[in-house]
Amino acid sequence: MEQLKQGLSGAQEHVHRAVQSATPIVNDALGKMQHFMAPYILQARSFADNHAAPAMHRVQPFMQQVQARIQKGFQHSTASIDASLHGLQPWQVAAVTAVVVLLTLWALTWLQAAFAEVRETGFVQSLIDFLKTLPGIRGLVKREHTKMMVKLRASINKSLLNGGEQHLQLPKKGLPAQQIISSLEKRGQHDVPFDEGASTVSGTLYLSGEAHCALLNDVYTRFSHTNPMHADVFPSVRQMELEVLAMTAAMVGGGPEGDPEVCGAMTSGGTESILTAVKASRDYMRAKRGIKHPEMVVGQSAHAAFFKAAEYFKVKLVVVPVGKDMRVTAAAVARALTRNTVLVVASSPCFPHGVIDDVEGIAQVASKAGVCCHTDACLGGFVLPFAHKLGYPVPAWDFSVPGVTSMSLDSHKFGMAHKGTSVVLYRSKGIRRYQYTRITDWSGGLYISPGFAGSRSGALISTAWASMIHQGEEGYLRITDQMMKAAGAFAKGLQQIEGLQLAGSPAMTVVAFRASKPRALNIYALNDLMSQRGWHLSALQLPPALHMCFTGQHASIVDSLLKDLQECVDILQKDSTGIKDGMAPIYGLASVSPDRKIIGEFLVAYQDVLLSG
Numbered sequence: 001m002e003q004l005k006q007g008l009s010g011a012q013e014h015v016h017r018a019v020q021s022a023t024p025i026v027n028d029a030l031g032k033m034q035h036f037m038a039p040y041i042l043q044a045r046s047f048a049d050n051h052a053a054p055a056m057h058r059v060q061p062f063m064q065q066v067q068a069r070i071q072k073g074f075q076h077s078t079a080s081i082d083a084s085l086h087g088l089q090p091w092q093v094a095a096v097t098a099v100v101v102l103l104t105l106w107a108l109t110w111l112q113a114a115f116a117e118v119r120e121t122g123f124v125q126s127l128i129d130f131l132k133t134l135p136g137i138r139g140l141v142k143r144e145h146t147k148m149m150v151k152l153r154a155s156i157n158k159s160l161l162n163g164g165e166q167h168l169q170l171p172k173k174g175l176p177a178q179q180i181i182s183s184l185e186k187r188g189q190h191d192v193p194f195d196e197g198a199s200t201v202s203g204t205l206y207l208s209g210e211a212h213c214a215l216l217n218d219v220y221t222r223f224s225h226t227n228p229m230h231a232d233v234f235p236s237v238r239q240m241e242l243e244v245l246a247m248t249a250a251m252v253g254g255g256p257e258g259d260p261e262v263c264g265a266m267t268s269g270g271t272e273s274i275l276t277a278v279k280a281s282r283d284y285m286r287a288k289r290g291i292k293h294p295e296m297v298v299g300q301s302a303h304a305a306f307f308k309a310a311e312y313f314k315v316k317l318v319v320v321p322v323g324k325d326m327r328v329t330a331a332a333v334a335r336a337l338t339r340n341t342v343l344v345v346a347s348s349p350c351f352p353h354g355v356i357d358d359v360e361g362i363a364q365v366a367s368k369a370g371v372c373c374h375t376d377a378c379l380g381g382f383v384l385p386f387a388h389k390l391g392y393p394v395p396a397w398d399f400s401v402p403g404v405t406s407m408s409l410d411s412h413k414f415g416m417a418h419k420g421t422s423v424v425l426y427r428s429k430g431i432r433r434y435q436y437t438r439i440t441d442w443s444g445g446l447y448i449s450p451g452f453a454g455s456r457s458g459a460l461i462s463t464a465w466a467s468m469i470h471q472g473e474e475g476y477l478r479i480t481d482q483m484m485k486a487a488g489a490f491a492k493g494l495q496q497i498e499g500l501q502l503a504g505s506p507a508m509t510v511v512a513f514r515a516s517k518p519r520a521l522n523i524y525a526l527n528d529l530m531s532q533r534g535w536h537l538s539a540l541q542l543p544p545a546l547h548m549c550f551t552g553q554h555a556s557i558v559d560s561l562l563k564d565l566q567e568c569v570d571i572l573q574k575d576s577t578g579i580k581d582g583m584a585p586i587y588g589l590a591s592v593s594p595d596r597k598i599i600g601e602f603l604v605a606y607q608d609v610l611l612s613g
C-alpha cells in the first residue's frame with residue numbers, strides 16, 4: 001500500500017513538473033498563432049461588413065414577404081378547415097381526423113415499401129417490371145417466353161431416351177442384374193464419349209489414368225455400406241477422414257511445418273465447403289462481435305456458391321468489381337467493408353478466369369478490420385501447392401498468409417477422387433465449432449453433427465483417401481506439370497489467333513479468352529461452332545468470354561483444340577449470318593439484357609425442364 005502511495009505521489013510530481021515546463025511553450029505558440037491569424041481575421045471581418053451586410057439588407061424585404069405569405073396561407077387553410085368542420089359533431093371531427101391519419105399512414109407505408117423495392121431491385125429493373133405490367137407488353141413478353149421455352153425444351157430433351165426404355169413407375173417385378181447392366185450400357189451411349197487423356201470437355205473429368213480409376217472403384221465397393229455418422233461402428237472411415245484432413249492441411253500452410261492449429265471437416269463438394277465456411281464465419285462473428293445483420297464482401301468473379309450461401313443464410317452480399325486483370329483487389333474490398341462485415345472472400349483461382357485474387361492484400365484488410373477471410377481454393381487447392389514446388393510463379397494464397405481464416409479445396413476435382421468430397425479448413429477450432437449443430441433436447445437422443453448432412457457416404461471418404469495416398473506428392477507433381485504445360489501451350493497458341501485474346505493471365509490450368517473486338521466476333525457463336533465439333537467449353541459473361549479448364553484428361557488435345565478454334569474464328573469472320581441456332585442467341589441476350597428478372601425466370605424454367613423432362 002505504502003509503495004502504491006509513493007508511486008502515485010511520484011507520478012503526480014512528474015505530471016506537475018511536465019505541466020509547468022510545457023506552459024510557457026504552449027503560451028508562446030498560442031501568442032504566435034494569434035499574431036499570424038490577426039490580418040486574416042481583419043480581412044474576413046471587413047469582407048463580411050462590405051459584402052454580407054448589404055446582401056442581407058437586400059434580402060430582408062424578400063424574407064419578410066415570404067414570412068407574411070406563409071402566415072397568410074396558414075391562416076387561410078386553418079380558416080377553411082374550420083369552415084368545413086363547422087356544424088360537425090365532435091365525434092365526427094374525431095372520425096374524420098382518424099380517417100385522414102390512417103390514410104396518410106397507409107400512403108406513407110406504401111411509399112416506403114415502393115422505395116425499398118426500387119432500392120433493392122434497382123431503378124431500371126423496377127421500370128422494366130412496371131412496363132411489363134402494361135397490357136400490350138405483358139402479352140408480348142409471355143408469347144416470346146413461351147416460344148423460347150418450346151425451343152429450349154425440344155433441344156434439351158433431344159438427349160433423353162424415347163420409348164420403352166424409360167422407367168417412370170416402379171417395374172411390377174424387379175429386373176434381373178444382366179438386364180440392368182445392358183440397359184446401363186445403352187444409356188451410357190448417350191453421354192459425351194471421351195478417350196483417356198483426350199477429353200473434349202472443359203474441367204468436369206478430373207480423374208485420369210486407368211489404374212487410378214480402377215483402384216478407386218475397387219476401394220468404393222469395399223466401403224459402400226459405411227456411414228461416418230456412426231463413428232463407433234465404422235472407426236476405419238473416421239480414421240481415413242482424419243488422415244485426409246491432416247494431409248490437406250499440411251499441403252496448404254497447416255500441419256507440423258505450418259500452422260498446426262489449422263483444422264477442418266470433409267463435405268460433399270466445393271459448394272458445401274463454401275456454404276459451411278460462410279455459416280461458420282457468420283456465427284463466429286456474431287459470437288465475437290454481436291453482428292446481427294451480417295454482410296459478406298465478394299468479387300464479381302467469386303463462385304456462385306457464395307451467392308447461394310448469402311441467400312440461404314441471410315447474409316447481405318456486397319459484390320465488388322474485378323480489375324482489368326480480372327482480379328479482386330484489396331482496395332476494392334476495403335472500400336466495401338462496413339461494421340456489419342463478417343467475411344471477405346478471395347479466390348485461388350476464380351472459376352471464370354482462372355486468376356488468383358490479391359489474397360495477401362485482402363487478408364491484410366480483413367485482419368485489420370478483425371473480420372474473417374475465406375480463400376476459395378476449390379480449383380487451386382490440389383494444384384497450386386505442386387505448381388509452386390515445380391517452380392511455376394504462384395503468389396502467396398494459403399494459410400501461410402496471416403489473416404486467412406478458412407479455405408475450401410476439392411478432393412473431387414484436382415484431388416482426383418470420386419465426385420462427392422471436398423475439404424473445408426479453418427485457422428482454428430475456435431471457428432470450426434460454429435459449423436456444428438448440437439441438439440441437447442431431442443427425443444432422438446443427444447445430437448451433434450459437423451455440417452449439413454446427416455448420413456454420409458463412407459465409401460466416398462475412402463476413395464478420397466485412396467486417391468491422395470495413391471498419387472502421393474510425386475503423382476500430383478507429375479500431373480500438375482503436365483496440365484500446366486498443356487494450359488501454357490494453349491494460352492500461347494491462342495494469342496496467335498487473330499480476333500481472340502486472353503481474359504486475364506491464367507494462374508494455373510484455367511485459360512479464359514474473349515474476342516479482341518466483340519462487335520466483329522460473337523464469342524458465343526464461336527462456342528456454338530466449337531460445340532458442333534464436339535468441344536464443351538464454358539461460356540462466361542460480364543464480359544462475354546469462354547474458358548477451357550485443363551485437367552489430367554487433356555494431355556493430347558491442345559493442338560486439335562487450337563486448330564478448331566482457328567478454323568471456327570475464320571468461318572465467323574467470313575460470314576456469321578448462317579449461325580442462328582444453338583445457345584448464342586440466349587447467351588447474347590442474357591449478356592446485354594437489362595431485365596435480369598426475365599433472365600432469372602428463364603433459368604428457373606430451364607431447371608424445371610431438366611428435372612421434369
Ligand SMILES: Cc1ncc(COP(=O)(O)O)c(C=O)c1O
Pocket residue numbers: 269270271272274303305347349350351376377378379410422
Ligand atoms: C472456384 C470454385 N469454387 C467453388 C466451386 C464449386 O464446387 P462444386 O461444383 O464442387 O460444388 C467451383 C466449381 O467449379 C469452383 O471452380
